[in-house]
Amino acid sequence: xxxxxxxxxxxxxxxxDSAVIGEVVGEVAERLGFSEPIVLEIDEASPLGRxxxxxxxxxxxxxxxGALENTQRPRHFGKxxxxxxxxxxxxxxxxxxxxxxxxxxxxxxxxxSQFAAWDAHCVGRLERLxxxxxxxxxxxxxxxxxxxxxxxxxxxxxxxxxxxxNWPEIERISSECRAG
Amino acid sequence: xxDIKRPREPFAPWDRRTxxxxxxxxxxxxxxxxxxxxxxxLFEALGGWVATVPELDVKLRLGTHCYHHAWHAELFDKRLPxxxxxxxxxxxxxxxxxxxxxxxxxTAPEDAHMTIEKLVGVYRVLIPHTIAAYTYHRNATSEITDxxxxxxLDFILQDEFNDWREGEMLIQSMLESDEEVDRAMTHxxxxxxxxxxxxxxxxxxxxxxxxxEAMEDN
Amino acid sequence: MRKIFxxxxxxxxxxxxxxxxxxxxxxxxxxxxxxxSSGDRLAKLTPELANGPDRARALMHGIFVGExxxxxxxxxxxxxFELDEEVPLALKLDMARQCWDEARHCEIxxxxxxxxxxxxxxxxxxxxxxxxxxxxxxxxxxxxxxxxLEGLAIDVFNTMKEFxxxxxxxxxxxxxxxxxxxxxxxVKMGSDWxxxxxxxxxxxxxxxxxFQKIVDRLFSFNGFRGEDDDSPIxxxxxxxxxxxxxxxxxxxxxDMSREARVEAPS
Numbered sequence: 001x002x003x004x005x006x007x008x009x010x011x012x013x014x015x016x017d018s019a020v021i022g023e024v025v026g027e028v029a030e031r032l033g034f035s036e037p038i039v040l041e042i043d044e045a046s047p048l049g050r051x052x053x054x055x056x057x058x059x060x061x062x063x064x065x066g067a068l069e070n071t072q073r074p075r076h077f078g079k080x081x082x083x084x085x086x087x088x089x090x091x092x093x094x095x096x097x098x099x100x101x102x103x104x105x106x107x108x109x110x111x112x113s114q115f116a117a118w119d120a121h122c123v124g125r126l127e128r129l130x131x132x133x134x135x136x137x138x139x140x141x142x143x144x145x146x147x148x149x150x151x152x153x154x155x156x157x158x159x160x161x162x163x164x165x166n167w168p169e170i171e172r173i174s175s176e177c178r179a180g
Numbered sequence: 181x182x183d184i185k186r187p188r189e190p191f192a193p194w195d196r197r198t199x200x201x202x203x204x205x206x207x208x209x210x211x212x213x214x215x216x217x218x219x220x221x222l223f224e225a226l227g228g229w230v231a232t233v234p235e236l237d238v239k240l241r242l243g244t245h246c247y248h249h250a251w252h253a254e255l256f257d258k259r260l261p262x263x264x265x266x267x268x269x270x271x272x273x274x275x276x277x278x279x280x281x282x283x284x285x286x287t288a289p290e291d292a293h294m295t296i297e298k299l300v301g302v303y304r305v306l307i308p309h310t311i312a313a314y315t316y317h318r319n320a321t322s323e324i325t326d327x328x329x330x331x332x333l334d335f336i337l338q339d340e341f342n343d344w345r346e347g348e349m350l351i352q353s354m355l356e357s358d359e360e361v362d363r364a365m366t367h368x369x370x371x372x373x374x375x376x377x378x379x380x381x382x383x384x385x386x387x388x389x390x391x392x393e394a395m396e397d398n
Numbered sequence: 399m400r401k402i403f404x405x406x407x408x409x410x411x412x413x414x415x416x417x418x419x420x421x422x423x424x425x426x427x428x429x430x431x432x433x434x435s436s437g438d439r440l441a442k443l444t445p446e447l448a449n450g451p452d453r454a455r456a457l458m459h460g461i462f463v464g465e466x467x468x469x470x471x472x473x474x475x476x477x478x479f480e481l482d483e484e485v486p487l488a489l490k491l492d493m494a495r496q497c498w499d500e501a502r503h504c505e506i507x508x509x510x511x512x513x514x515x516x517x518x519x520x521x522x523x524x525x526x527x528x529x530x531x532x533x534x535x536x537x538x539x540x541x542x543x544x545x546x547l548e549g550l551a552i553d554v555f556n557t558m559k560e561f562x563x564x565x566x567x568x569x570x571x572x573x574x575x576x577x578x579x580x581x582x583x584x585v586k587m588g589s590d591w592x593x594x595x596x597x598x599x600x601x602x603x604x605x606x607x608x609f610q611k612i613v614d615r616l617f618s619f620n621g622f623r624g625e626d627d628d629s630p631i632x633x634x635x636x637x638x639x640x641x642x643x644x645x646x647x648x649x650x651x652x653d654m655s656r657e658a659r660v661e662a663p664s
Contacts, residue, residue: 013426047427049452065427071456071521072415075425112448136515137455144451144565220481223494228399228477230497231470231528234409236518243469243501246476250494257487269482290399292409 002029003037013044014065014075028086051085084132091122100166113145117174124160146177201322209263213271214382216256223249225287233295248339255332275383282374297367303347305371309381311340316387401478405525413519442628445565455514462507463523469500471531485536492587499580506573530613537595541606544588546613551581553623556634582641589642624655
C-alpha cells in the first residue's frame with residue numbers, strides 16, 4: 001500500500017482530518033495499483049475545486065480544499081468527492097506512464113476541451129472501478145467544450161465507455177466534434 | 181348565392197337551452213358569494229401548506245393548485261357585481277357557521293408528517309363537494325339568463341376535475357400501509373361529518389333535494 | 399396551521415441539507431455565492447472559465463432551492479395575512495399567481511439540474527430567501543422578496559441566459575429566458591404593491607425601502623452582482639426598468655455593489 005503524506009497535518013479553516021484523508025487517498029491508490037509514496041498538498045483556504053499533478057515521479061498532488069469537500073456540508077470532508085478528485089489525478093498519471101500518452105501536451109498546456117475529453121475517459125474508467133462517477137456532470141462539462149450536439153454526445157459516450165484509448169485517439173475524437 | 185332574406189329560428193334545432201332556471205338573481209349572488217369565500221379559504225390554505233410538506237411533488241402541486249383556486253375566487257368576485265352586489269365582501273361569507281367549522285378543521289393540520297391529512301381534506305372531501313355543488317348549480321340555473329355563471333362554472337369545473345384527479349393520485353401514492361389507510365379514512369370521516377352538518381359548501385340544498393314528499397294515504 | 403411559519407421548520411426530504419446563516423457567513427474561506435465563493439475574486443460567470451460549467455451547476459442548484467423558498471414564501475403570504483384587514487384580495491391573488499410561477503420554476507430548475515448533471519440536494523441549502531419572506535409586515539415582505547430578491551433573480555437569470563448562449567446550450571438559454579419573463583412580472587408586482595399600499599404612508603414606505611436595502615446588502619457579498627464587466631453576476635438595468643425600478647434605485651444598487659466590492663478582502 002502507498003504511503004500517503006498529507007499537508008497540512010491539521011486544519012484551521014475546514015473540519016478535515018489528515019489521517020482520514022490519507023486513508024481515502026490510500027484506498028484509491030491501492031485500487032488503481034499504486035504502491036509508491038504519494039504526497040498530497042491541500043490549500044485549505046480555497047473552497048474552489050481545482051486540482052493538479054505537481055510531480056509525476058515521485059507522485060505529488062495539489063488540491064484546493066474545496067476539491068475534497070462535501071458539497072452538502074461546506075467545510076466538511078467529502079469521501080466521494082475526494083475519491084473522484086484523487087482518482088482522476090492518479091489515473092492520468094497511469095495514462096502518462098503507459099506510453100499511450102507520450103504525445104499529449106503537458107498538463108498546463110492542455111486546452112479546456114482536451115482536458116474535458118481526457119477527463120471523460122478517466123472518469124468513465126473510474127466509475128467502472130467503483131471509484132468515481134457523476135456521468136451527467138462530466139457530460140455537461142464535455143458539452144460545454146464540444147457543443148450541445150448529437151455528435152458531441154456520441155463522442156462523449158465513446159470516451160466514457162472505452163477502456164484504453166491513447167492520446168491521438170482522444171485528441172481526434174475531441175477535435176472532430178469541435179470541427180463539426 | 182345565399183338567400184339572406186330567408187328566416188331562421190333564433191335557436192338552432194340542436195340548441196335545446198330553456199329559459200327558466202332554479203335560481204333567481206339574489207339566490208345566485210348568495211351562492212356565488214359562498215363559493216368565493218370557500219375558494220379563498222382553499223387557496224390560502226394550499227399556499228400556507230406548501231412550506232409544511234416535505235414531499236417535493238406534493239409541494240409543487242399545492243403551489244400550482246393554489247393559483248387555480250385563487251383564479252376561481254377572482255372569477256366569482258367579478259361575477260358578484262354583475263349580480264347586483266356592488267359590495268362584494270358583503271356576500272363573501274361562509275354559507276353557515278358549520279362550513280366555517282369545516283374549513284377550520286380542514287386547514288388545521290400543519291405538521292410535516294400530516295401530508296395525508298392535508299390532501300384528504302382537500303381532495304377527498306372538499307373538492308368532491310365543490311364539484312357536486314358547482315355541477316348542480318351549472319345544471320340547475322338558466323343557461324340563457326345566467327350563462328355568465330355557467331361559463332365560469334364550466335371553466336372552474338375543468339380545473340376541479342383535473343386537480344381532484346391529481347390530488348387523489350397523490351393520496352393513493354402516499355398510502356403505503358394499513359395504518360396510513362386508517363389515518364386517511366379517519367380524517368375523511370371526521371371532515372365528512374362536519375360537511376354533512378354544513379349541508380354542503382353552500383349550506384342545505386347545495387346539490388338540491390332528491391327526495392319527493394310522500395303522498396298522504398288515501 | 400399557524401400564521402408565520404419559521405424558516406428552521408421548512409419541510410424537506412432527506413436529500414436536502416440546510417446550512418444556517420451562521421455557518422454560511424462564518425465560513426472563514428468566504429460565503430458561497432454565485433456558484434463560487436465570496437472569498438475569491440470571482441470572475442464573471444462564463445463557459446470559458448475552467449470551472450465555469452461547475453459554477454453554473456452549483457448556481458443552478460442554488461436557483462432551484464431559491465425557487466422552492468420563493469414558492470413557500472409566496473404561499474405563506476396567501477395564508478399569513480387576514481384578508482381586507484391586512485391585505486386586499488388582489489394582493490393575495492398576485493401571490494397565488496406567483497405560487498404557480500414559482501412551482502413552474504421549480505419544475506424548470508429540476509429539469510435544468512438534470513440537464514447539467516446535478517443531483518437534487520447535491521449542494522447545501524441556505525434559508526436566507528425564505529427568512530426575508532417571514533417579515534410580519536406584508537409591505538416589507540413584498541418589498542424584501544419581490545423587489546430585492548426577485549430583482550436579484552432577474553440579474554442571475556440574465557447571467558445564466560447569457561451563459562447558455564455563449565456555451566451554445568439551447569436548453570439553458572430557452573429556460574432562463576422564460577423564467578426571466580416571470581421574474582420581471584414578480585418584481586413589478588412588488589413595485590406596484592409597494593406604491594399602492596404606502597400611497598398615504600410615507601413612514602411605511604421608508605421602512606419598506608430600508609428593509610429592501612438590508613436584503614439587497616445581505617445578498618451583495620463582496621459586490622458579486624454589479625455593472626463592472628468582470629462582475630460575476632451582471633446587474634440588469636433594462637429588465638429592472640421594466641419591473642418598475644427607477645434609474646436612481648438601480649444606481650443605488652450598483653453603488654452598493656461597487657462599495658461591497660471595494661471593501662471585500664483581496
